[in-house]
Amino acid sequence: MKVVAIGNQKGGVGKTTTALNLSAALALQGERVLLIDLDPQANTTSGLGIECEGEDSVYPALLGEADVRDKIRDSGRERLSLIPSHMDLAGVEIELARSDDHLVRLRQHLQGLKPNDLFDYCILDTPPSLGVLMTSALAAADEILIPLQCEWFGLEGLAKIVHVIEQIRDSGANPGLTLEGIVMTMFDGRTNLARQVVEEVRNYFPDQLYDTVIPRTIRIGEAPSHAKTIFEHDPAGLGARAYREMAEEFLRRHQPAVVV
Numbered sequence: 001m002k003v004v005a006i007g008n009q010k011g012g013v014g015k016t017t018t019a020l021n022l023s024a025a026l027a028l029q030g031e032r033v034l035l036i037d038l039d040p041q042a043n044t045t046s047g048l049g050i051e052c053e054g055e056d057s058v059y060p061a062l063l064g065e066a067d068v069r070d071k072i073r074d075s076g077r078e079r080l081s082l083i084p085s086h087m088d089l090a091g092v093e094i095e096l097a098r099s100d101d102h103l104v105r106l107r108q109h110l111q112g113l114k115p116n117d118l119f120d121y122c123i124l125d126t127p128p129s130l131g132v133l134m135t136s137a138l139a140a141a142d143e144i145l146i147p148l149q150c151e152w153f154g155l156e157g158l159a160k161i162v163h164v165i166e167q168i169r170d171s172g173a174n175p176g177l178t179l180e181g182i183v184m185t186m187f188d189g190r191t192n193l194a195r196q197v198v199e200e201v202r203n204y205f206p207d208q209l210y211d212t213v214i215p216r217t218i219r220i221g222e223a224p225s226h227a228k229t230i231f232e233h234d235p236a237g238l239g240a241r242a243y244r245e246m247a248e249e250f251l252r253r254h255q256p257a258v259v260v
């Protein structure tokens with residue numbers, strides 16, 4: 001099981017949308033996916049049409065009061081499981097900051113899941129801050145995937161998160177953390193600015209930047225209000241095509257190199 005955190009400390013850049021639709025696309029392509037919602041706003045949870053009490057969320061596991069395994073639930077979609085979030089999770093920052101092992105707790109839980117071989121990928125949706133929940137996710141992840149909005153401000157945020165990745169590595173919490181990729185979201189091809197930003201990111205991160213660019217579409221934006229993934233809401237549209245292509249690219253990057 002590969003653990004991939006979807007992260008960017010900036011809000012509204014498409015983290016949740018990407019966590020949801022990439023997970024759904026991977027599941028449709030035959031992968032077994034565990035999606036964990038680590039954002040107290042619980043948009044990933046509600047986006048799948050799931051409601052839960054605080055005790056059924058990832059919260060007790062983060063506090064060390066429950067096993068994550070007991071919090072995994074069916075999303076109602078084949079091969080896609082979820083550990084939901086709840087607004088109670090907002091309080092976890094304070095409680096976790098008090099404990100010594102807060103940074104490694106999620107990591108220990110997920111390492112414990114790996115030998116079970118129940119999932120191919122574990123996708124972590126993270127909150128828009130650099131607090132304890134985000135750092136726990138980065139300590140637990142094998143890789144981070146950064147959704148980036150096609151704006152100049154997005155580039156400033158990128159420099160910051162790359163710095164945080166280095167800090168997590170250097171702290172010894174997770175020396176093996178890698179930058180899996182950067183995916184440009186909410187692309188509007190009518191503006192020169194959007195194209196310039198993509199080119200700028202390509203200059204600095206030629207290997208990490210996804211070829212797939214996620215367009216801004218009305219359908220992607222409205223799908224969560226129907227508690228649907230883009231594949232359920234508009235399966236033949238541009239958004240579904242983009243997330244399907246992104247998942248294909250993700251899987252190509254994760255294929256073991258063929259030795260000839």
Ligand code: ADP
Pocket residue numbers: 010011012013014015016017018043128185186187214215216217218220221222224
């Ligand atoms: P984050 O999790 O980074 O805060 P979201 O994924 O919740 O960001 O996206 C912020 C808002 O933008 C949401 O209302 C979402 O539905 C919308 N959105 C995200 N991606 C797209 C897109 N490609 N096209 C149109 N709307 C989008």
Ligand code: MG
Pocket residue numbers: 015016017039043126127
């Ligand atoms: Mg979000």
